[in-house]
Amino acid sequence: MKTRSSNKLFVLLPVLLLPGAVTAFEYDCMMEPYRVVEVKSVVNGRIETINVERSDYITAGQSLVVFEADVEKATVELARAKLDMKAELSSSRVSHGFAKRKLGRFDKLAAKGVVADYDKDEVQTEASLAELQIMQAKENKQLAELELQRALAVLNQYTVTSPIDGVVVNRFKSPGEYADAEDGPILQLAQLDPLNIEVLLPASRFGSIKPGMKAHVSPESPLNGSYTAEVKIVDQVVDASSGTFGIRLELPNPDNKLPGGLKCTVSFNDGSPDTIPRVSKAVGYVDMVEK
DSSP, X not given: OXXXXXXXXXXXXXXXXXXXXXXXXXXXXXXXXXXXXXXXOSSOEEEEEEOOOTTOEEOTTOEEEEEOOHHHHHHHHHHHHHHHOOHHHHHHHHHHHHHHHHHXXXXXXXXXTOSOHHHHHHHHHHHHHHHHHHHHHHHHHHHHHHHHHHHHHHHHTTEEEOSSSEEEEEEOOOTTOEEOTTSOOSEEEEEXXXXXXXXXXXXXXXXXXXXXXXXXXXXXXXXXXXEEEEEEEEOSSOBTTTTEEEEEEEEOOGGGOSOSSXXXXXXXXXXXXXXXXXXXXXXXXXXXXXX
């Protein structure tokens, strides 16, 4: 009598997604800050205070680093004092008023032939000189304003402000240290709104991704959720060695909820066929028969 036993052996069968299939494929990506800024000194001096620490949130225009600037502060006060001086202009106006009144009296006397032409000419010269003194006093005041502006501009260089809204990534120096323009950075800042999403795509997708397209971005664990980003840059040169080209998307990040530096995946569900031959694995089986 013959017996028959049947066993099932499971095997993995490759399944190709044909070019005509419309599918949203996921690609690896990286979430990076929109901008990374290194804050350096534009003057040579000793750091008086650093107003931020690592991981502090900052706003554009916020004071970050202050250098010792006693001489520059004194220069500003001197320029401001010169600007506030009013005696020169006031005395010039008084002298000019007196000269005009004196000239008026001499004009009346000259008309009657009482004074000589020489005396009248002398008085006219005094009046003209008094008027020039007023002009000189006004010009000196304008120069004082310019000197004050220059002194303030120099003093402002001793205070480093933030060029962006963002977060402090690193702090490389401390108060009391000396810094100069040739030295390394004092702070490193990052702008996190929006985030740049950097992706490398296979060359077969070249031409199917356009600026303005939307995509779904999913950060790696422990963050969850899907976010909508917009394509901003599509490289026009394909790297021959890897057969890829790069794109950049922008992901709005209000309140800096998402950190930079995370890995992520991005999918383009644009309704266009993906011509990349993708292999997925399906489970099948065959019967093993014994006779």
